[in-house]
Amino acid sequence: MPLDLASAEAGLSEELRCGLDRVARVFDEHLRSDLECVEGLVVHVARYRGKMLRPSLTLLSGLASGRAAITREHETLAAVVEMIHMATLVHDDVLDEAETRRRGRTVNALSGNETAVILGDYLISSAFHLCSTLGSPAVSERIGRVTTTLCAGELLQLSNRGNDALDERTYFQIIERKTASLIALASELGARASDASDAEQRALHDFGLDVGAAFQIQDDLLDLLGDEGVVGKSVRKDQEKGKLTLPLIRHLERMNRDGRSEEAREAFAAARDPERHATLVSRLREDGSIDSALRTARELTERARERLGALPASPARDLLEAMAGAAVERRF
C-alpha cells in the first residue's frame, strides 16, 4: 500500500511496485529466526508496513538520479531504512503507550512493553546487520550516524515533555532529527547506490529533509485533528504526553506568559476529553494556528520540489514531486 494520493498511485510504475514487493521480501527474509517466539513477533510487525514512504524514496531516488533500473543494492538499502523506521515505531508505541497501529494492536499492547523494547532492539540490530552485508563501510557509517541522530532527537523531545515554553526552533530541531534525518537518508542512499554525483546526492538528501519535516508536521496535525478510525493509529498522543507541536506552539506564542501556561496545561489535559479538546481546536482554528502550521508544511514541500531541479527530468522525478505533496495532503 504505497503512499496515498490518487495521482501518485495512478502514476506509480510497475517497476516501483515490483521493487517494493522485493524490498518487503528482503525485509521479511532477513528477520527470519529459528525461534518460534521471534517469528511470531516478526510476522506481526510486518503488518505495520504501510505507506512504504522511505523505501519508495530510496527506489525512486535511485531511478531519478541515473540508474535505468532498480538494483538489489537499492532494495537492500530500502529494507534497511524501513527496518530502522519499524524499530522506531515499535519503541515509539512503548513511549506513547499507544494501543493501535495500522488498525492493528501495537506490540506493547499485545505482548507487553518488555517484549516491545527487545523487539525494537532486534529490528535495529537486524537493520545494521543487513546493511553490513552490502560491504560498504561508508554506507554503514551513514546509517549509524543518522540512527544515532534520530535517537538524540527522541531524547530531546523527551526532555521537553510538559515544557509549555517549547519554542519553534527546538520543535524544528526535534523533528529534523527524529523524523526528517532518516527520510533524507532514504533518498540520499538511493542516489548513492546509483553512483549519482555529489550534487545530486545532496539535492536528494535535502529534498528528503524538507519532505520529512513536512511529513512530521502533518503527522502532528493528524494527531491533533484526526480520528483514530481514519488515521489508523492512536491519536491525541502528543497532548497526552505533554508534547507541544507546531499549531499549539504558534497558538501559545500569541498569548501572554500566564495565559500561555494555562492554555498549555489545558491542551495536555484535554487529550482524553473530546468536548474540551474540540473547544481547544476551535480556538486554534480561530486564531489561524492550524492554517499556519499547514502552510509551513506546504512551503516545505514546495522547497522540496524545487530541490529536484538539480536532477534531469524523468518519470521518477515526477513521482518524487508527487510524493512530496502527498506527505502533507494525506489523511492518514
Add this chain to the structure above:
Amino acid sequence: MPLDLASAEAGLSEELRCGLDRVARVFDEHLRSDLECVEGLVVHVARYRGKMLRPSLTLLSGLASGRAAITREHETLAAVVEMIHMATLVHDDVLDEAETRRRGRTVNALSGNETAVILGDYLISSAFHLCSTLGSPAVSERIGRVTTTLCAGELLQLSNRGNDALDERTYFQIIERKTASLIALASELGARASDASDAEQRALHDFGLDVGAAFQIQDDLLDLLGDEGVVGKSVRKDQEKGKLTLPLIRHLERMNRDGRSEEAREAFAAARDPERHATLVSRLREDGSIDSALRTARELTERARERLGALPASPARDLLEAMAGAAVERRF
C-alpha cells in the same frame, strides 16, 4: 576497575590498564553530543562501567594471539562491544524494573522508562556507528549478527517468563544467546584484529562462549543468593520476573509435576519476602542444587581454560586463564 580477583589484579600488566583507559576514552568521546540532555545521560551511563570484562577480553585476546601491542583497532572494537553491553544493561534494567546498578540509580529509576528505552537505542546505534569507522564490513557483519542473536535470546527468555517447566536445554540456549555470544565475540574480535589464524580465532571465540555461560550462571547465583549491598545492583529480580535459573531448574527437576508447579510459584512469590526466600534457599542448598549449578559453572571455566591450549604460552594467555576463573569466583 577491572575484573575482581586478587591474582588477576596483581598480574594485570600496565599495558592492559592503559589500554582499558584508552577504551574508556574512545567510548566517552564517541558518545558525545551537542545536546545537553544527551550529554547528561551519557555521563551517567559511563558510571556503569564496571568490570570491563568484555574490553579486557578483546585486548588480552589480541595480545595472546600474536600482536606485541594493543592497537587502536583493538581499543575501538573493545569500546564497540562494551557499548552494546551497556545498551543491554540499560534496557535490561527497564525490563527488570531495577532501581540500582553499580551502586547508583538506574536510568529508568532516574529519568523514566521512556528515556531509558531511547538511551539504549542511542547506545546501540552509536556502537554500530563506531564500528563502521573501522572500515571492515566483515567486522560489522559479525557485530550485527551477534547483537541480533543477543536480542533473540532476550526474546526467548521473555517468552519463558513464568514458565515453571523451563528445561535446562532452553536455559542454556537463553544464556548462550543473550550473554555468552557477546563475550565470545569480544574475544574473537581481539584475535581477528591481531590477524590470528582461524583456529586461534575459533579457540578464543569458544573460550568466550564458555566463560560467558559460566559468568551468567554466577550472575544468576548472585541474584538468588547475593546481597544488594555487596552485589551493587538489585537482586531477586529473576524470581520476581518469573525467570527460572539453573539451581532452581535442577531443584524442580527433582520433584514430581505437582510439587514442581507449587515450588516454582513459591520461588516467584518469595522474591520480596526475605523469610520465605531464605527457606527456599535452604531447600536448594539441602538437595545440592546450588552446589550443582556452581559445579557446572566451574566445569565451563575449566573447559574454557583448556581451549586456550590452541594459543602459544604468554602472560596474556595466563591472564585470560585467570579471568575465566574470576568470572565464577566473583562476589559481585
